[in-house]
Amino acid sequence: MQPTSHSTHAATHHEHEHYDPGFLRKYVFSTDHKVIGIQYAITALVFLFIGYSLMAMMRWQLAYPGQPIPLVGGLLEKVLGDAALEGKMSGDLYNAFGAMHGTIMVFLGIVPLAFAAFGNFVVPLQIGAPDMTFPRVNMASYQSFFVGGVIMLVSFFIPGGAAQAGWTSYSPLATVTPTAGQTWWIIGMIFLITSSLLGAVNFIATIIQLRAPGMTWMRLPFFVWAQFVTAFLLLLAFPPLEAAAVMQLMDKVAGTSFFLPTGLVISERVADISGGGSPLLWQHLFWFLGHPEVYVLILPAMGIVCEVLCNNSRKPIWGYKSLVYSLFAIGFLSFIVWAHHMYLTGMGTAISTFFQTTTMIISIPSVIILTVFFISLWGGSIRFNTPMLFTLAFLPMFGIGGLTGLPLGFNFSDIHLHDTYYVIGHFHYVVAPGTIFGLFAGIYYWFPKATGRMMNEFWGKVHFWLSLIFMNAIFMPMFHQGMGGMLRRMSDGGVNYSLAQNADALGAMSDSLIKTNVHVSHAAWALGLAQIPFIINFFVSMWRGRKVTSDNPWEATTLEWQTPTPPPHGNFTKPITVHRGPYEYSVPGHKLDFTPQNQA
Amino acid sequence: MEIPYAVQPREDTGLYNAKLGIWLFLASEVMLFGALFSSYILLRVGAAPGAWPHGLLNIPIGTLNTLVLITSSVTVVMAWASLKMNQLSRFKMYQTLTVLFALTFVCIKSYEYHDKFTHYEVVLKDGKSMTGHIEGSPMLWNLTKLNVKKIPSITFTPEAAHGSHDAKSEGAAGASAHGEPTKIATSDIVKLECFGPFHNTYLAIYFTLTALHALHVIGGAIVIGYILFTSGRWWKKNPEQLTNRVEVSGLFWHFVDLVWIFLFPVLYLL
Numbered sequence: 027m028q029p030t031s032h033s034t035h036a037a038t039h040h041e042h043e044h045y046d047p048g049f050l051r052k053y054v055f056s057t058d059h060k061v062i063g064i065q066y067a068i069t070a071l072v073f074l075f076i077g078y079s080l081m082a083m084m085r086w087q088l089a090y091p092g093q094p095i096p097l098v099g100g101l102l103e104k105v106l107g108d109a110a111l112e113g114k115m116s117g118d119l120y121n122a123f124g125a126m127h128g129t130i131m132v133f134l135g136i137v138p139l140a141f142a143a144f145g146n147f148v149v150p151l152q153i154g155a156p157d158m159t160f161p162r163v164n165m166a167s168y169q170s171f172f173v174g175g176v177i178m179l180v181s182f183f184i185p186g187g188a189a190q191a192g193w194t195s196y197s198p199l200a201t202v203t204p205t206a207g208q209t210w211w212i213i214g215m216i217f218l219i220t221s222s223l224l225g226a227v228n229f230i231a232t233i234i235q236l237r238a239p240g241m242t243w244m245r246l247p248f249f250v251w252a253q254f255v256t257a258f259l260l261l262l263a264f265p266p267l268e269a270a271a272v273m274q275l276m277d278k279v280a281g282t283s284f285f286l287p288t289g290l291v292i293s294e295r296v297a298d299i300s301g302g303g304s305p306l307l308w309q310h311l312f313w314f315l316g317h318p319e320v321y322v323l324i325l326p327a328m329g330i331v332c333e334v335l336c337n338n339s340r341k342p343i344w345g346y347k348s349l350v351y352s353l354f355a356i357g358f359l360s361f362i363v364w365a366h367h368m369y370l371t372g373m374g375t376a377i378s379t380f381f382q383t384t385t386m387i388i389s390i391p392s393v394i395i396l397t398v399f400f401i402s403l404w405g406g407s408i409r410f411n412t413p414m415l416f417t418l419a420f421l422p423m424f425g426i427g428g429l430t431g432l433p434l435g436f437n438f439s440d441i442h443l444h445d446t447y448y449v450i451g452h453f454h455y456v457v458a459p460g461t462i463f464g465l466f467a468g469i470y471y472w473f474p475k476a477t478g479r480m481m482n483e484f485w486g487k488v489h490f491w492l493s494l495i496f497m498n499a500i501f502m503p504m505f506h507q508g509m510g511g512m513l514r515r516m517s518d519g520g521v522n523y524s525l526a527q528n529a530d531a532l533g534a535m536s537d538s539l540i541k542t543n544v545h546v547s548h549a550a551w552a553l554g555l556a557q558i559p560f561i562i563n564f565f566v567s568m569w570r571g572r573k574v575t576s577d578n579p580w581e582a583t584t585l586e587w588q589t590p591t592p593p594p595h596g597n598f599t600k601p602i603t604v605h606r607g608p609y610e611y612s613v614p615g616h617k618l619d620f621t622p623q624n625q626a
Numbered sequence: 627m628e629i630p631y632a633v634q635p636r637e638d639t640g641l642y643n644a645k646l647g648i649w650l651f652l653a654s655e656v657m658l659f660g661a662l663f664s665s666y667i668l669l670r671v672g673a674a675p676g677a678w679p680h681g682l683l684n685i686p687i688g689t690l691n692t693l694v695l696i697t698s699s700v701t702v703v704m705a706w707a708s709l710k711m712n713q714l715s716r717f718k719m720y721q722t723l724t725v726l727f728a729l730t731f732v733c734i735k736s737y738e739y740h741d742k743f744t745h746y747e748v749v750l751k752d753g754k755s756m757t758g759h760i761e762g763s764p765m766l767w768n769l770t771k772l773n774v775k776k777i778p779s780i781t782f783t784p785e786a787a788h789g790s791h792d793a794k795s796e797g798a799a800g801a802s803a804h805g806e807p808t809k810i811a812t813s814d815i816v817k818l819e820c821f822g823p824f825h826n827t828y829l830a831i832y833f834t835l836t837a838l839h840a841l842h843v844i845g846g847a848i849v850i851g852y853i854l855f856t857s858g859r860w861w862k863k864n865p866e867q868l869t870n871r872v873e874v875s876g877l878f879w880h881f882v883d884l885v886w887i888f889l890f891p892v893l894y895l896l
Contacts, residue, residue, distance in 0.1 A: 159632075230646075282834075
């Protein structure tokens, strides 16, 4: 099945009939990039649900602090014991849920879905390859991810519960917490980092080596470019976190003091350690991953948005090269902005100034990308189907998320906003109505290629409108709360801290600011309910959905639509040669308003 | 279905898949060790004046290990060159030598580790502190262990005069400066600690870096050994792919060597 070979259609077909590896090899220990992509997708969707559930319980504690959690409170007490005494959420449990909500959403939900699932399924198809370069490495990548995920989940049930030091796991807090949860977290992370390393190597090698003849670099669909840059970010940014994780593990189990300073006092006693370590070192290493990681979350979604947007505006993308160069600028710059997370650590004004400058510079390519998308809509004959709705909503949502980041990037305004709900609002606007909307667009868009059936449009639109409304109802008030001074990581929603009884006290927050928690929580639960149409639609469509009548139901130009539906093992039934760019829609003089890339 | 360019290089990139894959993997490894080296710099720069220890390691042994690893780098190239010249038996000899050198390196490293785990600092109730060895060379003892095992006293051979604690006399190379063995009652000891990773941040980064490097040596040796054992079969089946495998594993091996070339001066000499 080499694209270069001249095997005939019939001979290739013959080969497919003989591909019958049995159930286990086909669905569980598969080396087929499409099956692995679907494995990643399903696992990641489950983790997104778990991550959401943790947050839904935390939102109860924020809105109604100290009251037993309805519905699940009794179950929590049975499973977790004293941490949820009488169905109430203890401070430790709140911390554990908060840390694991972040960890699960970022490392087990979004990245696997955006990068591994969509990348695995779509990239080889879009470049005209029969599979990934290293299919068995690909399988190992998924398995390592799965093991890491299981370790994270099991850590909830060990004595003392899961990690409690936030998804950032700052030392010394993470090190001196006397429970084993953090150790499990580190070991789980090492598996996840291994998984992403294997995946990243595979993606880059595939895109460089397995492009079909004629698929030159500037003919690559933007989605492939996005995955390419993302893979480099994962390849180069994750190892420093692995190094940091190894050092924190040494601090936990071998008694070293990498991140523990001399004279550290724990529970009013000077700790029996050698000291000499640096808490700042952890933060530097963590954010050296942490910031590129943010772009790992957003770039694949931008890639999906570009595909869906061109397809449904029936127009070529405006400024393809600007997009690609902006992508590279973002990829490079994302490695030198990390310390803008650390303005308040006292690392010095000179360093702050440097990172504030690079942070402002990185917003330029991001704005270019967004602008290119907006201009591409101009004069298009737009089809408002479900994937397109999610795509169109992505643009302003990501815009809000990006623009609200600017005050955080300046070190003087960050002094006020640091560690408040403003940060949570900013970050979630980028990732929740931003990236996740992009991912929903991708699911609705490529679902017919993966299953041969369309998802229901009506329920898709219900899902979209409800999600859009509730996403904004959750995160918009957080900006207000944050600017009012409400800090994150407070397990009672700020009731104790704010001295609400004495509104004149310094640092007091108004009652209305605290009451906002209730509205936000209701919106958060409603957002969960709004996903029910999606879940039902997803499964019902898989077996009962309207069958596609063509291999190219969206009338798209890119190569993944030139395969049979669903694509067989080895993907293409005949050798593919690429003759044109990725988005040749509405070319004047052509009979159809789309010209596939492999059309001579 | 066959993956293209699994063995033959692609024309426009000039690479076969695995060669590109290993270079990418090594880029990631550079970032891993780079982060640890950066941590070393940050910890050292941040240490209190005079607190960073010197001369804790045995330089002649470190030099020997450096030579062992550099020689293995030569044999790994010779193994690949032999295959290119169609000499399977010569390949096998060089491949075996590489594995043996790797094992030698690990053995010498273990000896050095053992040396640190049996080298103690003891602090007494009267405020005296000294470094040296406990009779019987027990590993990884501390005060808690003495109490749990109910050992009433230890026989301690200090390296230099009691009470002196300057960096010079701590050197393992200065073993000739041993003092007289003394009996110390457990009840007189405030703190007993060997020169393990918990002793100070220098040793912490030393153990972390060298242990991670040693894991790479062991992993590399396993892969090179595996290729050696299956080489007869692969030579018949697909000699070109065997050569590629040797090249790729060789690239990894050179990287492991290179890391040591940085580790040795940084940890032993500077």
